[in-house]
Amino acid sequence: MDLTADDRGRTATATSPLTLRPWLPASILFAASMTFAIGSTWDIQWHGDVGPDTFFTLPHLFIYASAAVAGFTSLAVILMTTAAGRAGRTVDGELGGPGIAVFGRTFTAPLGYMVSALGAASFLLYGLWDLWWHSLYGFDAVIDSPPHIGLFLSSTVISVGTVIVFAAARAQRWGYLGALLSLAHLLTSSTVTALAVQRLSQGTVRWTVVVTAFMAILLLIAGAALRRGGATMVAICGSAIQAVFWWFAPWAAREYANFVGLPLREHIRAIPTTPALIPFMLIPVGIVIDLLLRRTNGPARLLPALAGGLGGAIVAGFAPWQNIIIYDARLPLTSIIVGTAVAGAIFGALGGFLGWRFGAMLRLTAPTSEVRA
Amino acid sequence: MMRRLFPTAAIVLAICYLLAAATGTAAAYQPVNIVHTEQVQAGPYTLTVGFSEWPLRAMQSLDFTFTPEGGIDDKTGTLATAQPDGKLRRKEPLSRHPRKHEVWGLDVRSLDKQGDWTFRFAIDGPQGHGEGELKVTVLEQPGPPLGLSWAISTLPLLALIAFLTYAWRRTTSKVTSVA
Numbered sequence: 001m002d003l004t005a006d007d008r009g010r011t012a013t014a015t016s017p018l019t020l021r022p023w024l025p026a027s028i029l030f031a032a033s034m035t036f037a038i039g040s041t042w043d044i045q046w047h048g049d050v051g052p053d054t055f056f057t058l059p060h061l062f063i064y065a066s067a068a069v070a071g072f073t074s075l076a077v078i079l080m081t082t083a084a085g086r087a088g089r090t091v092d093g094e095l096g097g098p099g100i101a102v103f104g105r106t107f108t109a110p111l112g113y114m115v116s117a118l119g120a121a122s123f124l125l126y127g128l129w130d131l132w133w134h135s136l137y138g139f140d141a142v143i144d145s146p147p148h149i150g151l152f153l154s155s156t157v158i159s160v161g162t163v164i165v166f167a168a169a170r171a172q173r174w175g176y177l178g179a180l181l182s183l184a185h186l187l188t189s190s191t192v193t194a195l196a197v198q199r200l201s202q203g204t205v206r207w208t209v210v211v212t213a214f215m216a217i218l219l220l221i222a223g224a225a226l227r228r229g230g231a232t233m234v235a236i237c238g239s240a241i242q243a244v245f246w247w248f249a250p251w252a253a254r255e256y257a258n259f260v261g262l263p264l265r266e267h268i269r270a271i272p273t274t275p276a277l278i279p280f281m282l283i284p285v286g287i288v289i290d291l292l293l294r295r296t297n298g299p300a301r302l303l304p305a306l307a308g309g310l311g312g313a314i315v316a317g318f319a320p321w322q323n324i325i326i327y328d329a330r331l332p333l334t335s336i337i338v339g340t341a342v343a344g345a346i347f348g349a350l351g352g353f354l355g356w357r358f359g360a361m362l363r364l365t366a367p368t369s370e371v372r373a
Numbered sequence: 374m375m376r377r378l379f380p381t382a383a384i385v386l387a388i389c390y391l392l393a394a395a396t397g398t399a400a401a402y403q404p405v406n407i408v409h410t411e412q413v414q415a416g417p418y419t420l421t422v423g424f425s426e427w428p429l430r431a432m433q434s435l436d437f438t439f440t441p442e443g444g445i446d447d448k449t450g451t452l453a454t455a456q457p458d459g460k461l462r463r464k465e466p467l468s469r470h471p472r473k474h475e476v477w478g479l480d481v482r483s484l485d486k487q488g489d490w491t492f493r494f495a496i497d498g499p500q501g502h503g504e505g506e507l508k509v510t511v512l513e514q515p516g517p518p519l520g521l522s523w524a525i526s527t528l529p530l531l532a533l534i535a536f537l538t539y540a541w542r543r544t545t546s547k548v549t550s551v552a
Contacts, residue, residue, distance in 0.1 A: 051471035051480045052402040115536070122529050129525070136516050138426075138434030139481045146519075150526035157529050196526075262402070266468035360548045361540055 020080060022095040023174050026165045028073045029116060030178055033162050033185050036066035036155050037241070038248070040192065041274045042256070044143060045249035049268050050257045053139045055131065058256060063151075064127060070158045071120030074113040082107045093367030094175065097168035111365060112168060116161030119154050126150035144195045152193040159186040167226060167362040176227055179362070183219045183226075184237030188245075190215035191277035204339030206319070206332075213315040213344040216279055217308045218351035218358070220286050224293050225304075225359020231293070235286025242278040249275060276326045281318045285311040293356075304356035305349040312348015317341035405436045405473040405480075415450075415494045416503015418442065422492070423478075431514035434483040439467060440476045441496060448498035450477070457488025457511075467494075484511045 039062025046059055081091050081099065085108045091099070096110025109117070130147035142148070163182040169175030194211040201207050216238075223230030249272040257264055264270075279285075292307040320337055323329040331337070409427035413420040423438035441448055450467040470478025484490055492507045516522075 053481065054402060118532075119529070122532075126526075126529075133516075137432050137483065142483075146522035146526040149523075150529065153526070153529035153533075157533055160533065262471065263469075263474065265471055267466045357541065357548065358537070361544050364544055364547055 020077075020092075020095065022092055022169050023172070025073050025077050025095075025113070026162075026169065026174075026178060029070055029113075029158075029162045029165055030182060030185075032066045032070035032073065033155075033159050033182065035062050035069065036158075037185060037189060037245075039063035039066060040152075040155075040189070041245050041249050041272075042252045044192070044273050045253040046256065048273050049250065049253040049264055049270060050262055051265055052262060055134075059252075067120045067123035067127070067154070067158065070116050070162075071124070074117035074120060074161070077113045078107055078109040078117060081110055094169035094172065096165045097365035110165075110168070112161045112163075112165030114161070115164060116158045119157030119159075119161055122157060123151060123154035126154050143192065144198060149193060149196040152189065152196075155189060156186065156193060159189065164362065164365050168365040168367075170226065170363065170366050175366075179226060180223055180230060180233045181237050183223050183234045184241060187216055187219040187234065187238045187282075188241045188274075188278050190219070191279075192274055194277075204333075204335045205343045206316075206336065206340045207343075209316050209319040209340050210312075210343045210347050212277070212279065212319075213312040214347040214351045216282065216285070216315055216351075217289075217311045217348040218355040220282075220289055220311065221293070221304055221308055221352045221355030222359040222362065223286075224289055225356045226362050228294070229290050230359070231289040232283065232286040235282040238278065238282050242275045242282075245275040246272045249273065271326060276322075279315045279318070280322050280325075281314055285314050288314070289352075304352040306352070308352015308355065309345045309349035312351060313341050313345035315348070316344020402472055405438065405470060405478070407436075407438060411507055411509075413492075413494060413505045413507045415441075415496045415505030417500040418448070418496045418498060418503045418505075420494060420496070420505065422507055423476075429484060429509060429511045431487045431511050432483050432485050433515060434481040436470065436472070436478060436480055437482060438470055438473060438476045438478040439494070441498070443498075444475070445469070445477055448496055450494060450496040453493040453495075454484075455491040455493065457486055457490060467496075484509075487511055487513050 039059045043057070043059035043063065046057070047053065077096060081095065084091050085099070091110075096112040096114075098111050099108045100111055100114050101107075102109050102114065126147055130145075130151060133145060133147045137145075159182060163179055163186065166175050166178030166182050170179055191212050194208050194215065197207040197211050220231040220234050223234035227233070250270040254264065254270075289307045289311055292310070293303060317337070317340075319340065320329075320332055324331065406425050407423035409424045411422045411424075413422055419442045421438075421440045421442075423440065424435055425437075426433060426435035429435065439450075439452070441450075445467075451464050452467055453464040454462040456462065467477040470476055471480045488511060490509045490511055492509060493504070494506065495502070495504045497503075
């Protein structure tokens with residue numbers, strides 16, 4: 001892979017331009033990401049509220065269709081830009097970001113679509129591994145099995161590609177709105193991936209909460225670096241996804257059970273499983289971050305890290321009370337609350353530092369104003 | 374190409390959805406096949422514990438059924454599971470098995486650690502309260518070591534970190550100059 005294909009925001013230069021409108025494949029890619037979010041939320045709720053499983057369920061179809069749509073869309077764009085480059089036609093720099101030369105210069109792939117295509121390919125490989133895993137271990141519905149986490153991480157790669165695709169068109173309204181929405185989708189999905197570390201939570205630190213805080217802060221601050229007020233906008237979008245899924249997940253599980261003629265489990269509380277993982281404090285934390293960073297420009301290191309540390313402490317510190325509100329759980333030991341909040345602050349600071357830089361890198365994926373002119 | 378690709382993708386998706394709707398009925402789900410049973414005496418109640426796999430292996434999921442003599446209609450109960458290291462899992466009410474509704478049970482549940490597990494039952498019914506327990510030996514997990522499985526699963530994360538690190542180094546001067 002070579003990132004040197006073009007520095008000026010064009011993947012090819014010549015006379016007649018490629019007529020594909022950048023918003024069209026970007027929208028399909030975003031729809032694919034949301035299809036994964038819908039499918040995974042539905043599937044996890046199904047296992048909790050109903051139970052019986054086969055490979056051929058509607059939620060599974062949503063999950064696998066998401067990767068297929070993302071993969072085919074990315075492949076189509078890569079082939080089109082490659083063909084356009086060979087024909088000497090210009091390609092809009094807002095179509096997925098800077099071009100990457102792949103396999104020498106056999107293919108010219110816009111960065112965002114290249115990342116999404118690799119994520120989709122990885123997703124299908126982990127899907128095969130998941131199938132083998134279930135043939136060996138059965139259909140125990142644990143979210144945090146190695147193949148499931150591999151699938152969620154592959155979906156994360158697709159979502160990172162989606163963020164880049166929209167960030168490349170941040171000069172357009174659909175571009176920056178799509179980038180912030182995609183960051184919000186990535187944030188909400190990451191709360192499930194964070195369950196991978198729940199087995200480590202033996203001491204005074206609840207690592208799932210800490211990783212959730214780290215990812216939330218990283219993505220909120222990336223939003224803030226991408227656009228003024230971005231953290232609040234990402235937080236509002238993330239909370240909106242949480243609110244919609246809060247209604248959707250139990251409803252979809254119940255209706256699908258009715259459709260296939262299965263009863264709901266006894267003694268269920270129908271609590272929305274995955275929306276409950278998303279921090280309630282996103283919007284206040286987003287506002288705090290935007291207020292703290294409103295005067296920060298460029299490669300500042302200290303302030304994003306400080307804002308991230310504060311945000312991480314709030315997210316991690318509030319998590320026990322969120323569990324009380326949702327599950328009527330007992331308050332954990334003070335040492336666990338304090339230990340988790342401190343770890344949340346440390347990892348939040350790291351997330352703030354990284355997120356600010358990643359946001360700046362995202363800004364660079366867009367063509368410069370001279371190129372657009 | 375795109376004009377042809379997107380309608381084709383839409384048709385393929387529509388066919389998939391229709392197929393899923395056609396096959397997605399309760400009949401498509403596996404029946405509960407009990408291959409081994411154990412008896413537990415919980416006070417005045419005799420409980421038959423059924424297993425759909427035997428012997429048990431760590432992480433391998435199976436169906437458990439819990440059938441008290443005389444049926445479950447006039448009884449309630451709880452199940453507490455103790456791990457090999459003695460730690461207690463959260464107590465849960467005995468619930469009807471989702472695919473064998475006439476008995477209590479756990480559907481496709483696995484025990485994730487090798488060793489001796491204990492199932493503690495508490496049952497309330499017309500003859501009062503009764504408690505009993507069953508020790509179950511779980512053998513070594515099948516398949517590759519868990520560490521290897523996790524190493525394979527984290528490859529996308531490692532690839533993402535490598536990509537971000539490369540992009541970070543490539544953009545350092547540009548990020549600085551933008552400032």
